[in-house]
Amino acid sequence: MLFNARRFTSYSLAAALALIATPVFAQTPKINAADTAWMITATGIVLMMTIPGLALFYAGMVRKKNILATMAQCLAATALISILWVVFGYSLAFTGDGAWIGGTDRLLLRGMEMNSVSAFAKTIPEGLFMLYQMTFAVITVALVAGSVADRMRFSAFMTFAALWFLVVYVPIAHWVWGGGFLAAMGVLDFAGGTVVHINAGVAGLVAALVIGARHGHGTENHAPHDLSLAVIGTGLLWVGWFGFNGGSALGADSRAVYAIIATHLAACMGALTWMTLEWYTRGKPSVLGIISGAVAGLGTITPASGFVLPWHGLVIGVLAGLICFYACTTFKLRCGYDDSLDVFGVHGVGGITGTLLAGVFATAAVSMSTDAPGISGLIEGNPHQLLVQLYGVVVTMAWAGAGTFVILKIVNLMMPLRVTREHEIMGLDVSLHGEALQ
Secondary structure (H helix, E strand, O other): OOOOHHHHHHHHHHHHHHHHHOOHHHOOOOOOHHHHHHHHHHHHHHHHHHHHHHHHHHHOOOOHHHHHHHHHHHHHHHHHHHHHHHHHHHHHHHOOOOOOOOOOOOHHHOOOOOOOOEOOEOOOOHHHHHHHHHHHHHHHHHHHHHHHOOOEOHHHHHHHHHHHHHHHHHHHHHHHHOOOHHHHHOOOOOOOHHHHHHHHHHHHHHHHHHHOOOOOOOOOOOOOOOHHHHHHHHHHHHHHHHHHHHHHHOOOOHHHHHHHHHHHHHHHHHHHHHHHHHHHHHOOOOHHHHHHHHHHHHHHHOOOOOOOOOOHHHHHHHHHHHHHHHHHHHHHHHHOOOOOOOHHHHHHHHHHHHHHHHHHHOOHHHHOEOOEOOOOOHHHOOHHHHHHHHHHHHHHHHHHHHHHHHHHHHHHHHOOOEOOHHHHHHOHHHHHHOOOOO
């Protein structure tokens, strides 16, 4: 074929003009393979935190006659919330620019393409971002079940879970992570201090108060049936938390590594602190105390993990073990409420503590990026951030508490919230599910 210089010159000129005429903002965002691979891994291990992590953790701390019923709540919550997240949850939480609630652009994932990206995660496919955020919604709802273990009807729990997800979880997720008014105010919550832990902890406390104490609470032995299951569950939660906090960087970068280091150190110090306090006050360090301290450390570091230096995890872990220990012992005994598995004492109090400490220890160098300055806390001379954090805590507690109370009352109009006394004594495995461990 003969070379045609005139045609070549014409084509080159046309191509050059096309490139010049194409605006930069019209270019498709580039999906990063490393970020995508890490976020697929993080999504998998965060889902593992609910099944089997939380299921084993909770099942090991209830009585033998309620183990299967406790696991059923985690399994069913995973299935239900996953579907609701795809139908409307993701769209209402992470699309639109409303201050209070998101938009409807992604109902049933409408308009989501294979190569589309979210404005909140520009280097991974939007479908992966959607899936990752779904795992947070799943475990938050499942956490609430721990406060009312041994006594809530399965049908009432499922109805409550669906309504609570819509009315409480989705709005708070939008406020904090989806560009809502708390995000606009500058509330720091890297991985779920408000959205997950305060939310679930306060909801659990309200549910425990509304439904009432277990039969024989304070007089009968409600000791855990098999703490070995709880230890295995703790291990799965601990590893999964690396994806929970490290994955919230939404990329395979140094910030994710810092978050993972701080998370691990906080868990270690939380476990050692709780163990030491229990050893000192009761004369013996229990396995239950060690795993409770570890989970307290993990929950407390969560909101701060992507804003602080790794060694701050040591300090936050000590405070988590100390504060949550007294919340689950002295405070709980004085108030007399029956939070079966200490969801409020560990997750609620831990989330409050960690969210406030994010405003204390936030270090600008950790959150600094090429397109945004870092965020400083009280220690770096920004006391205003601590006030912002306090505002976020109060708003989250108020909405979660009021919303949970109203939803429980509505559900109670449709069906009884708790099982009968006879069924509770018999055990929920047999009375609700027709099954029993041999």
